[in-house]
Amino acid sequence: MNAVVSTSPDYFHALYADDDPFGYRHRWYEARKRALLLASLPAETYDAGWEIGCSNGELTAALAERCRSVLATDLDPRAVELARARTAACAGVHVEAMRHPQQWPKDTFDLIVLSEVGYYLAPDALDTLLTRLPASLREAGVFVACHWLHPFDEAPQHGRQVHAAIAQALGAPAFRYEDTDLLLEGWPVSPHSVAQREALR
Numbered sequence: 001m002n003a004v005v006s007t008s009p010d011y012f013h014a015l016y017a018d019d020d021p022f023g024y025r026h027r028w029y030e031a032r033k034r035a036l037l038l039a040s041l042p043a044e045t046y047d048a049g050w051e052i053g054c055s056n057g058e059l060t061a062a063l064a065e066r067c068r069s070v071l072a073t074d075l076d077p078r079a080v081e082l083a084r085a086r087t088a089a090c091a092g093v094h095v096e097a098m099r100h101p102q103q104w105p106k107d108t109f110d111l112i113v114l115s116e117v118g119y120y121l122a123p124d125a126l127d128t129l130l131t132r133l134p135a136s137l138r139e140a141g142v143f144v145a146c147h148w149l150h151p152f153d154e155a156p157q158h159g160r161q162v163h164a165a166i167a168q169a170l171g172a173p174a175f176r177y178e179d180t181d182l183l184l185e186g187w188p189v190s191p192h193s194v195a196q197r198e199a200l201r
Contacts, residue, residue: 004122004123004156004157005122005156006120006121006122006125006156007120007121007154007155007156009075009076009099011154012075012076012079013076013078015076016056016076016078016079016082017078019056019082020056021056022055022116024055024056024058024059025058029181030058033146033182033184034058034059034062036146036177036182036184037059037113037115037144037146037184038062038063038066040144040175040177040184040186041066041111041142041144041186042142042174042175042186042188042193042194042197043110043111043140043142044066045066045067045068046066046067046068046109046110046111047067047068047069047110047138048067048068048069048070048071048107048108048109048110048111048138049063049066049067049069049070049071049109049110049111049112049113050070050071050072050073050105050107050109050111050112050113050136051063051070051071051072051073051113051115052073052100052112052113052114052117052129053073053074053075053100053114053115053116053117053120054072054073054074054079054080054083054095055074055079055082055083055116056079056082056083056086057072057082057083057084057085057086057087057095058086059113059115060072060083060086060087060090060093060095061086061087061090061093063111063113064087064090064091064092064093066111067092067111068092069092069093069094070087070090070092070093070094071094071095071096071105071107071109072087072093072094072095072096073095073096073097073098073100073105074095074097074098075097075098075099075100076097077097080095080096080097083095100121100129101121101125101128101129101132104132104136105136107136108135108136108137108138108141109136109137109138109141110137110138110140110141110142111141111142111144112133112136112137112141112142112143112144113143113144113145113146114143114144114145114146115144115145115146115147116146116147116148118145118147118157118159118162118163118165118166119147119148119155119156119157119158119159119161119162120154120155120156120157121156121157121162122156122157123156123157123161123165126157126162126165127165127169130165130166130169130170131169133169133170134170137189138189139189139190140189140190141188141189142186142187142188142189143166143170143186143187144184144185144186144187145162145163145166145184145185145186146182146183146184146185147159147162147163147182147183148181148182149178149180149181149182149183150181159182159183160183163183163185166185166187167185170187171187173185173186173187174186174187174188174193
């Protein structure tokens with residue numbers, strides 16, 4: 001039996017011949033998904049965010065409004081170029097070419113976002129990423145994952161498999177949103193809710 005491998009970089013190279021291959025800029029589905037993710041974040045602002053797999057930078061630009069600094073990484077050089085152009089006017093954004101989990105930033109973050117990326121990784125690569133992730137998350141940090149729930153040929157894993165692997169590595173999520181098309185979950189390091197932090201209970 002052949003081992004399950006991560007999606008080839010060649011797929012992404014062909015994909016980014018289009019500046020907006022997923023319709024991030026014009027589809028209501030994508031705008032709504034970004035809004036859901038941003039609304040789920042437990043803190044109003046973050047010191048340092050990391051977006052794993054930033055694509056053309058649409059979510060990166062939105063995260064820049066909530067973070068003092070954002071590291072955005074992607075394995076495809078064209079995606080990196082597009083993200084840099086999209087976020088050129090955003091203070092504190094740095095976009096770098098990295099292939100994860102083989103390459104890893106040295107910094108730590110209080111927000112890490114994995115959106116529409118996990119299913120491109122083979123199970124062993126995802127497990128390695130999840131093993132490395134806690135050391136990159138600060139004491140009051142949060143890890144958020146969001147994935148499409150319909151299988152497609154280029155993805156070696158299903159979105160539900162990705163979230164099951166995350167839950168196995170990090171425990172049950174503290175917050176969750178699901179509809180027919182997407183699953184959004186978050187794992188804050190702190191056990192205190194938003195209401196508790198604001199002394200509402």
